[in-house]
Amino acid sequence: MERLAIEGGKPLIGSVRVHGAKNAALPILAASVMAKGESVIHDVPDLQDIRVMEEILRSLGARVFRRGSTVTVDPTPIHSTEVPDELMRQMRSSIFLMGPLLSRFGSVRVSKPGGCTIGSRPIDLHTKGLTAMGADIRESHGYLFCQANRLKGTSIYLDIPSVGATENILMAASLANGTTMIGNAAREPEIVDLATYLNKMGAKITGAGEDTIYVEGVAELTPTEHTIIPDRIVTGTLLVAAAVTNGNILLENVNPSHLGVVLTKLRETGVEIELGRDIMTVKSSNPLTAVDRIQTSYYPGFPTDLQAPFMAMLTVAKGTSIVSETVFEERFKHVSELRRMGARIKVDLRTAFIEGVPELTAASVEATDLRAGAALVIAGLAANGTTCVENTHHIDRGYERIEDVLSSLGARIHRIQD
Ligand SMILES: CC(=O)N[C@H]1[C@@H](OP(=O)(O)OP(=O)(O)OC[C@H]2O[C@@H](n3ccc(=O)[nH]c3=O)[C@H](O)[C@@H]2O)O[C@H](CO)[C@@H](O)[C@@H]1O
Numbered sequence: 001m002e003r004l005a006i007e008g009g010k011p012l013i014g015s016v017r018v019h020g021a022k023n024a025a026l027p028i029l030a031a032s033v034m035a036k037g038e039s040v041i042h043d044v045p046d047l048q049d050i051r052v053m054e055e056i057l058r059s060l061g062a063r064v065f066r067r068g069s070t071v072t073v074d075p076t077p078i079h080s081t082e083v084p085d086e087l088m089r090q091m092r093s094s095i096f097l098m099g100p101l102l103s104r105f106g107s108v109r110v111s112k113p114g115g116c117t118i119g120s121r122p123i124d125l126h127t128k129g130l131t132a133m134g135a136d137i138r139e140s141h142g143y144l145f146c147q148a149n150r151l152k153g154t155s156i157y158l159d160i161p162s163v164g165a166t167e168n169i170l171m172a173a174s175l176a177n178g179t180t181m182i183g184n185a186a187r188e189p190e191i192v193d194l195a196t197y198l199n200k201m202g203a204k205i206t207g208a209g210e211d212t213i214y215v216e217g218v219a220e221l222t223p224t225e226h227t228i229i230p231d232r233i234v235t236g237t238l239l240v241a242a243a244v245t246n247g248n249i250l251l252e253n254v255n256p257s258h259l260g261v262v263l264t265k266l267r268e269t270g271v272e273i274e275l276g277r278d279i280m281t282v283k284s285s286n287p288l289t290a291v292d293r294i295q296t297s298y299y300p301g302f303p304t305d306l307q308a309p310f311m312a313m314l315t316v317a318k319g320t321s322i323v324s325e326t327v328f329e330e331r332f333k334h335v336s337e338l339r340r341m342g343a344r345i346k347v348d349l350r351t352a353f354i355e356g357v358p359e360l361t362a363a364s365v366e367a368t369d370l371r372a373g374a375a376l377v378i379a380g381l382a383a384n385g386t387t388c389v390e391n392t393h394h395i396d397r398g399y400e401r402i403e404d405v406l407s408s409l410g411a412r413i414h415r416i417q418d
């Protein structure tokens, strides 16, 4: 087991480059199986989830190499379309293999994906979409067996604009016979990045980033080269970390247009933010002010993945902030841990009322999921004393060497291995 020890109270100062987006790299790596030959993908973060995806691809027979942040995938030798159960269980994104393998090879066996325990997270929209395209999907002994001669384009309306379902259908539809229309599609920047990658491979996708996407199926895709977009959630986490420590940092490799509402809410706390084309600075020199209301939603709404980090910051903002979580049913697990550090938070169903305190006090706390872990690191940076965040493996799923990044900005943080 590993934990992070954080001595709070040091302002973050300096500059740092934000790594590529986990949530774009994962579906893109899965999509690479759809074209024979070498695909070269740049700025792939070295994260636990990415290592699991690489392992899945190797287990199927693909050749996968990493040099620095560039990953090369050659799926030509793939000999299996059965994703090993122990790898399926390690992360939610293992489900991204379903659409690509089914459309390219005509069959796939997956099991229920694992991942952060932040809600029930069914996959009914993924399976409904593929079934509508002609897939035969049967469940037996915990496995989903999917088969299709060639998927057929059709009109699919998603009850919820699910990111993962949109991506799975997008990938599957790229090699289907005919045109697929995805209505009420997710509009996240990671969807656009996946569509850009697929189009570079020869897919015919229009409308990605809007709520209706059209995919004209093609017979074959060809390998390509692509650079992953910057991670907007890591960007937001670092902005909040700088704000809560009265810091002054410059972030490189960012896309300000992906962070609209996040920047608006951050400015409401009183911090100064300046934006360039692919850089931004954040400076905070006064006590933070509470925000009226944050309500998580689908993009371009406030991202649920930044709800916990923002809440950590608001625990020391003057006044009472209100934060509602509408996307996942169980995404307040950080609240009890923040309370151990002196935070005053009341929860009523899916809304939290955060009454700012002048100071947090260090404690031993447990990361229950990825972003809850990030929130506790942020609280630790602000707290008086040395905070220990247990279960670091959750944080490593989404933040590349978080202790090195924060140390380079002046934080006193180190990893302890038992
Ligand atoms: C790898 C990746 O990109 N992960 C992101 C993705 O997760 P993920 O793709 O799993 O999230 P979804 O957008 O699918 O989930 C949104 C909501 O839809 C529900 N749902 C989803 C699918 C389905 O078949 N049935 C169903 O009911 C979920 O339980 C949830 O309540 O989007 C989430 C919402 O922005 C982010 O928090 C995750 O970081």
Ligand SMILES: C=C(OP(=O)(O)O)C(=O)O
Binding pocket: 023, 091, 092, 093, 115, 116, 305, 370, 371, 398
């Ligand atoms: C919930 C997240 O990821 P995943 O969907 O991979 O569990 C996340 O990135 O915050």
